[in-house]
Amino acid sequence: MSTRLLLIFGFVLSLVTLMVACQKIMPSAPAEDELLDGPVEGLTYEQSQRFLLGDVAFNDEIFTPEKGLGPVFVATSCGSCHAGDGKGHPFTTLTRFGQVDETGNKFLHQGGPQLQNRAIPGYKPEQIPAGATFSKFTPPANTGLGFFELVSDADILAMADPNDEDNDGISGVPNYSHLAAYVVPPANAIPKDGKYIHRFGKKGAAYNLLHQTVNAYNQDIGITSSYDPIDVYTHLAIDPEISTQTVNDVVFYLQTLKAPIQRNQNDPAVQRGSLIFNQINCAGCHKPTLKTGPSPVVALSNTEFHPYTDLLLHDMGPGLDDGYTEGSAKTFEWRTPPLWGLGLSINSQGGQYHLLHDGRAKSIEEAIQMHGGEATASRDKFAKLSANDKNDLIKFLKSL
Amino acid sequence: MKKLVTILTLILITGFSVRAQIDPKLLKSPVRDTTKQILNMDAVYERPFITVGKLPVSVGGYMEANWQYQGTDGVSDGHQFQFRRMTLFVASTISKRIKFLSEIEFEPAEKEIAIEFAALDLELHPMLNLRGGMIMNPIGAFNQNHDGPKWEFTDRPIAMTQMLPATWSNAGFGIYGKYYNTDWMFGYELYASSGFDNSIIANGENKTFLPAAKENAERFEEMASGEPLLTGKVAVRHNKIGEIGLSYMGGAYNKWRNDGIVVDDKRRLDVFAIDFNTTLPRLNTFITAEWAWIKVDVPTTYSQQFGNKQQGGFADIVQPVLKRNMLGWQNATLSLACRLEYVDWNIGKFRETGGNIGDELWSIMPGVSFRPRPQTVLRFSYRAQWQKDLLGNPPARTSALQFGLSTYF
Numbered sequence: 015m016s017t018r019l020l021l022i023f024g025f026v027l028s029l030v031t032l033m034v035a036c037q038k039i040m041p042s043a044p045a046e047d048e049l050l051d052g053p054v055e056g057l058t059y060e061q062s063q064r065f066l067l068g069d070v071a072f073n074d075e076i077f078t079p080e081k082g083l084g085p086v087f088v089a090t091s092c093g094s095c096h097a098g099d100g101k102g103h104p105f106t107t108l109t110r111f112g113q114v115d116e117t118g119n120k121f122l123h124q125g126g127p128q129l130q131n132r133a134i135p136g137y138k139p140e141q142i143p144a145g146a147t148f149s150k151f152t153p154p155a156n157t158g159l160g161f162f163e164l165v166s167d168a169d170i171l172a173m174a175d176p177n178d179e180d181n182d183g184i185s186g187v188p189n190y191s192h193l194a195a196y197v198v199p200p201a202n203a204i205p206k207d208g209k210y211i212h213r214f215g216k217k218g219a220a221y222n223l224l225h226q227t228v229n230a231y232n233q234d235i236g237i238t239s240s241y242d243p244i245d246v247y248t249h250l251a252i253d254p255e256i257s258t259q260t261v262n263d264v265v266f267y268l269q270t271l272k273a274p275i276q277r278n279q280n281d282p283a284v285q286r287g288s289l290i291f292n293q294i295n296c297a298g299c300h301k302p303t304l305k306t307g308p309s310p311v312v313a314l315s316n317t318e319f320h321p322y323t324d325l326l327l328h329d330m331g332p333g334l335d336d337g338y339t340e341g342s343a344k345t346f347e348w349r350t351p352p353l354w355g356l357g358l359s360i361n362s363q364g365g366q367y368h369l370l371h372d373g374r375a376k377s378i379e380e381a382i383q384m385h386g387g388e389a390t391a392s393r394d395k396f397a398k399l400s401a402n403d404k405n406d407l408i409k410f411l412k413s414l
Numbered sequence: 415m416k417k418l419v420t421i422l423t424l425i426l427i428t429g430f431s432v433r434a435q436i437d438p439k440l441l442k443s444p445v446r447d448t449t450k451q452i453l454n455m456d457a458v459y460e461r462p463f464i465t466v467g468k469l470p471v472s473v474g475g476y477m478e479a480n481w482q483y484q485g486t487d488g489v490s491d492g493h494q495f496q497f498r499r500m501t502l503f504v505a506s507t508i509s510k511r512i513k514f515l516s517e518i519e520f521e522p523a524e525k526e527i528a529i530e531f532a533a534l535d536l537e538l539h540p541m542l543n544l545r546g547g548m549i550m551n552p553i554g555a556f557n558q559n560h561d562g563p564k565w566e567f568t569d570r571p572i573a574m575t576q577m578l579p580a581t582w583s584n585a586g587f588g589i590y591g592k593y594y595n596t597d598w599m600f601g602y603e604l605y606a607s608s609g610f611d612n613s614i615i616a617n618g619e620n621k622t623f624l625p626a627a628k629e630n631a632e633r634f635e636e637m638a639s640g641e642p643l644l645t646g647k648v649a650v651r652h653n654k655i656g657e658i659g660l661s662y663m664g665g666a667y668n669k670w671r672n673d674g675i676v677v678d679d680k681r682r683l684d685v686f687a688i689d690f691n692t693t694l695p696r697l698n699t700f701i702t703a704e705w706a707w708i709k710v711d712v713p714t715t716y717s718q719q720f721g722n723k724q725q726g727g728f729a730d731i732v733q734p735v736l737k738r739n740m741l742g743w744q745n746a747t748l749s750l751a752c753r754l755e756y757v758d759w760n761i762g763k764f765r766e767t768g769g770n771i772g773d774e775l776w777s778i779m780p781g782v783s784f785r786p787r788p789q790t791v792l793r794f795s796y797r798a799q800w801q802k803d804l805l806g807n808p809p810a811r812t813s814a815l816q817f818g819l820s821t822y823f
Contacts, residue, residue, distance in 0.1 A: 021741060033493070036483040041812070043488020078616040078617060079612075083616075090620055091620060098807065104766035105764050135615070135668065137715075362807060
């Protein structure tokens with residue numbers, strides 16, 4: 015065989031080998047428990063396709079003025095606020111204003127309830143009107159939201175203790191509000207005086223993921239839909255700027271995002287931290303386990319999950335009272351935020367924790383120390399823990 | 415578009431029929447090493463053209479195709495075969511000092527047939543030439559010197575194609591000239607042309623993205639800002655040291671006036687670029703590098719998602735390791751190559767936190783190339799790339815293997 019043929023043969027063989035083996039030298043995927051995004055297991059092909067459509071609309075669709083952005087807005091896409099479906103950053107923190115009690119928002123005619131603090135070129139963003147109180151809301155993580163939607167009203171009410179009958183210092187009430195016109199409650203909903211239990215958002219003021227999604231498109235991006243055609247700038251009804259199908263796809267995407275997976279569960283420090291979490295009664299509000307009702311998505315149907323929330327409003331004391339509220343919540347009441355995914359927040363918040371409702375706490379320890387109201391007893395018990403116990407508790411929380 | 419396709423088809427048919435009717439020996443295809451430019455600004459004419467007998471028209475072109483396997487953080491779309499582009503050049507010497515050159519590019523993936531360059535050059539003096547038509551703005555070096563067969567990598571430099579727009583051409587006029595003195599060479603270019611629009615800060619990339627303006631074909635008819643985009647470049651070359659070029663492009667970019675009514679502040683962009691290339695003596699190592707800075711007036715009431723400053727560039731190092739008769743080709747060249755790249759899409763700090771804005775990318779791409787002739791290259795490369803999002807979260811890691819070929823014809 016001539017040298018030329020050998021060279022050609024060697025070249026072709028090397029190339030084919032590389033083409034076959036190339037998969038091996040690609041970057042490997044992060045471990046499943048290191049990621050917040052991704053679907054729940056067991057989706058059908060059809061459900062997987064709907065998930066992907068929603069994924070693209072949520073993470074890849076960028077709104078420009080030509081696509082309906084604004085003219086006043088907070089962010090240019092859903093993914094801008096929820097990097098990797100995790101908690102957000104102060105860059106896209108929302109400001110809401112104008113409501114001080116359950117009688118409603120008195121500043122709707124002046125741009126309430128949400129400040130659109132940015133504007134497309136040629137327009138001016140909104141300002142907070144004189145006399146309006148306000149609060150800032152850091153975007154929450156999206157993971158596992160579909161599980162929350164399927165918790166029954168009965169289960170939520172079972173965790174409520176409005177009069178603190180068990181004398182543990184923790185009450186907990188649901189946020190009862192009127193339904194948005196386009197929302198259809200499930201058959202097992204338990205209304206009270208024509209109002210329904212809302213469960214999403216910092217104040218628990220959004221009923222379900224459709225309500226949350228439609229509000230976010232409208233208030234965060236300035237995008238009208240068939241569900242909510244009112245333009246945030248003119249306050250007039252305009253043509254939909256997004257298709258109903260796309261909104262529905264995004265809702266399905268949010269419903270089928272997987273639950274965060276706990277890490278290092280066998281680490282003795284994490285296990286000790288879990289015990290301490292219960293001993294100092296953090297679990298009084300941050301309920302470790304809830305259960306879902308029936309769902310056409312197998313992975314979501316009639317199953318237990320571990321979000322560390324009770325979906326109820328709690329008095330968090332004057333330190334966290336910004337003088338603003340939503341629905342039937344008091345200004346000092348906040349819905350218990352789920353703690354699952356907490357340890358991964360740093361990977362979506364730019365390498366720095368921005369915790370509590372407005373991101374004021376820059377570490378988990380700082381967040382605990384800022385608890386007040388119904389959480390005062392637990393906070394004080396945390397303060398008295400030894401350094402080792404505190405470390406174990408923080409390790410446990412970071413494992414979630 | 416239909417008209418364009420018809421015209422192109424006619425040109426091709428005519429070209430083939432001319433070839434069919436004449437003795438192929440009349441086709442002159444001078445073999446030149448087109449990887450060695452006189453100056454980067456000469457790149458549009460320093461290409462292999464075929465002339466037919468004494469016809470004043472010469473034609474040429476190049477094509478690029480490749481196989482690619484790419485993955486990001488464990489997610490890959492598998493094997494991809496790509497036909498990136500085919501470009502045709504048609505040049506005509508109208509008289510001794512009047513020339514015309516056009517460059518038409520077919521990009522099947524983009525469903526695009528675009529005229530990249532179509533300009534008339536009129537020499538008044540070697541130091542003063544007039545150029546008009548669809549000109550290629552001389553910002554940096556890559557924009558003018560982008561032909562696939564000249565490069566050792568399938569991918570074009572990221573900073574020079576996605577931060578700066580590559581093959582960025584506009585309707586415009588300008589002057590250029592060159593001066594030689596033994597080893598020294600000096601060249602300049604200065605053009606006024608149509609330019610950018612608001613899409614550079616309102617686009618689907620969710621960042622300040624100058625190439626977004628390429629989508630606006632209206633720029634060949636109507637300028638968004640109503641004010642010319644000025645582009646200028648000076649370049650100096652010493653035959654033993656190398657070439658350095660300094661370039662600037664700037665002007666108002668947005669539609670601030672509509673039907674005589676002022677609807678927005680007039681906002682401008684400014685781009686500075688430096689480029690350098692040299693061949694190290696003895697080793698014959700070829701180094702080419704380019705860096706650019708962009709400053710865009712973005713309204714403070716808009717979103718910091720769209721940065722007002724960007725910077726980025728690349729450096730290619732090409733080391734010929736074997737130059738001899740190989741596989742029956744005379745003076746074939748086998749080279750090792752490496753490209754280093756960096757782009758910061760958004761220089762600055764968040765107003766809310768004072769922390770650095772992320773949105774940056776860096777990449778290293780070693781490769782090997784084989785040139786059976788200077789005008790034809792087979793190239794293989796591996797890319798390792800890290801990209802941070804706006805918030806500066808842990809970078810997404812991308813790897814890519816590419817094997818491609820590119821040739822002038």
